[in-house]
Amino acid sequence: MNKDEIFNFLTEGNFWHEITEHEAVYNMEELDAVDLPYPEADAKNLFVRDDKKRNFYLISVKGDKRVDLKEFRTKHETRRLSFASADDLMNVMGLIPGAVSPFGMLNDTDCIVQFYIDEEFLTDPGLIGVHPNDNTATVWVKTEDLIGIIKEHGNQVHVTSF
Template sequence: MVFVSEVYTAVPAACDTPLQEKVYQVLQELEIDFQRVETEEVITMEDCQQINERLDMDMVKTLFLCNRQKTNFYLFVTSGDKPFKSKEFSQALEIARVSFASAERMDSMLGTKIGAATIFSTLLKEAGKVQLVLDKDVCDQEYYGCSDGTTTGYLKLKTEDVLKKFLPYVKRQPKIIEV
């Protein structure tokens, strides 16, 4: 059983990472309402079940992928309960097969560690070379649940705010695919 705090609607008193601090600054700047919880370290989608229940929504699964040459990188956001199939993803983008990028690349390009990949990494200059790919199913959900850039903080936002306020703010046009 994973510890999940009560639900908060204000920024944390202190942030653990530069990315987490930037996330909350931008949410405030864009006037995006959110609910959040604090947890002990959560890494897997199975661990997210209690977060889903507390926030009354389903967390997305955010995967950091790369090609074999490690020259092209993808941040793929899909439904938490959907298994990842590299072949389907690659076919949808008409690219060669992909695999998971290393923890070192995740840290240097996304500013996160394994278990904390988030769409909010697009706030970082280092993520500029990462192609953002969204599963259409995620875009169709009312709520968007994700990490705040840590493995101990999770957010619930309106998907519409992510798509129509946040992504234009970071000047990112995601590729939307059906898998």
């Protein structure tokens, strides 16, 4: 699904959402320059894989948090982790670097990506801001809705602390 398809999906599914269009951003530092309506709900999304390239994980945390992959590995009992390649990102989720998003899992036809989302996104106001599979916008959705969409698609979802 591309950006317009994500917007249509949300509208047709009657999911509350708000869209912030902006210049293309490739990292959290560039996003800091954008005037966001819900900066406390902005997500950082990391696409990682294990050392055998058999298991893929999308980790979404609050934008100001750091993720220690060694600590994540220990806590969730995975093999050694590293960032997935641009080829893996395109082949699995149909995305380019800089556009990593939980909505990319809707392109994961084999549902091989496991989604780990920071439990803090469920606290008030219960929103999360992610790219709509394109880094020229941020779409704000209710965290519970996003979790439900990903689960219904067939990917595993894990709500956890970071």
